[in-house]
Amino acid sequence: MSDWKRSGVCLCHSSTTTGSDFCLRAGVRKHNSAVDVYHSTAGEAALPLLGLCEVAIEERKSDQRTHILILHTEAGHSDVSQAEWFNKSAWVHAVQICNLERIGHVDLLLALALGFDFVFLQKLPFEHGAADQSKEVELAQMMGGEERLELFVSQLELRNSMAKLPRTGGRWPYRRPVPGPNRRATARACATVLMPGVHQPLNLPQDAPYGTVELDLSACTMCQSCVWLCPTDALSIGEHKCELVFVESRCIQCGMCQSICPEDALKLRPRIDPKPSADTQQVLHQVEPFRCTSCGVPFVAKSMMDRLLARIWGRKGVRASEEVQELIPLCHSCQIQKQQGGNTKPAPLMIKPRQVSRQLL
Known part of the structure; x- marks a missing residue:
């Protein structure tokens, strides 16, 4: 029945x-x-x-x-x-x-x-x-x-x-x-x-909201543009600002990281990974850190700092004052200490207020 x-x-x-x-x-x-x-x-x-x-x-x-x-x-x-x-x-x-x-x-x-x-x-x-x-x-x-x-x-x-x-x-x-x-x-x-017997990732259709990213290590400059734009924090910066970290279970394959990458170093790959490792952080790229010239703490990727300094000191680069050049290789804490350390000169990044003269009527 x-x-x-x-x-x-x-x-x-x-x-x-x-x-x-x-x-x-x-x-x-x-x-x-x-x-x-x-x-x-x-x-x-x-x-x-x-x-x-x-x-x-x-x-x-x-x-x-x-x-x-x-x-x-x-x-x-x-x-x-x-x-x-x-x-x-x-x-x-x-x-x-x-x-x-x-x-x-x-x-x-x-x-x-x-x-x-x-x-x-x-x-x-x-x-x-x-x-x-x-x-x-x-x-x-x-x-x-x-x-x-x-x-x-x-x-x-x-x-x-x-x-x-x-x-x-x-x-x-x-x-x-x-x-x-x-x-x-x-x-x-x-x-x-x-899928209890499946231990390897399975490919999914191109518009699937699950997947991973493939990174061209030779092209990645650690500019962090992909991290700033990722809406789900699937991409993030790891320890000492010199690691690119990825969590696959958070990736929705929106393509924003791929579209913003100036070096075209990221590619999307729709798939489903049944392993628990998809929920953990994976280091996609790790570079040498740049250490603060004052306290020695690593705070940014050395490759990024080298490119920035090359632009400032280069003949066709960006012109900067001596005060700004002294602050660039410092971490955030040391920059604040230097600006507030009794220096009689005005902070180089501050705008001097305009003096307005008043006349009595």
């Missing part, structure tokens, strides 16, 4: 929005009494299927039947209902989604790693949404959901696809993933669980 459950997930931007006839918050629904509507709160909105998956994993522990998740819109309700008559063995949870386009690869990976053997997702009808949806599905497939995730257009496609599935899934083969503090961390945790 089939075991089909019905529920709904509303992904409206506002709790007061009633939306259109396709919205689960609308006052009139064709099967109002047949579904339990799930309203995601602000804290749960990041992972709207988490509660559903928590129920599924508990069912899956005691029931070895194949567990199937079907995500559809109100328009697909009829197709899903017709497909129900042709499957009498699987444990199926059909979920009507409001704003189905907001279901991404993170939600699909979570379902596959937390209780569901297969996920069927209704294909969006409009061209732009369908293209984005296909990219999300492809990304989820490459991150561990291969052959367990499929799009469907009609009840015939859904029925035929479900007919090919095994009746039993056996013992649940995956350890429980731990949702991270954000969607990216959750996706990585699910991918690690879904």
Whole structure:
């Protein structure tokens, strides 16, 4: 006997929005009494299927039947209902989604790693949404959901696809993933669980938001432009300002570091690395530090200081006063001490206030 459950997930931007006839918050629904509507709160909105998956994993522990998740819109309700008559063995949870386009690869990976053997997702009808949806599905497939995730257009496609599935899934083969503090961390945790035998990074499509950077050491000048522009702090400067440090799990492959690099030394490489090393700092480049001429503390890369001094002292370089030339090879603390050390000369970088004469009227 089939075991089909019905529920709904509303992904409206506002709790007061009633939306259109396709919205689960609308006052009139064709099967109002047949579904339990799930309203995601602000804290749960990041992972709207988490509660559903928590129920599924508990069912899956005691029931070895194949567990199937079907995500559809109100328009697909009829197709899903017709497909129900042709499957009498699987444990199926059909979920009507409001704003189905907001279901991404993170939600699909979570379902596959937390209780569901297969996920069927209704294909969006409009061209732009369908293209984005296909990219999300492809990304989820490459991150561990291969052959367990499929799009469907009609009840015939859904029925035929479900007919090919095994009746039993056996013992649940995956350890429980731990949702991270954000969607990216959750996706990585699910991918690690879904690919237990993979110990090397897997290449992803060019527009994937996961990956690493490749650095041409011979071209990098440690100018730090990439560090200043990185929006996620995936790139940073390490000890003594002479190390370029990278954390792969933070990289979103936005390309800003590549676009700002004046030497074209950085290249993006989309991939997913399931190893824990992706969360740790890796030194991409390390150069000789320049030490403060006063206290001896290293505070900048020697190559950068050499180029700066060459410009100042060179014939075609930037002209600077003697006071400025004395401050350049000093660290920040020593610069302040020198400027405030009782020198009678005015600070070289300060602007002398203009004297304004006043006449009595």
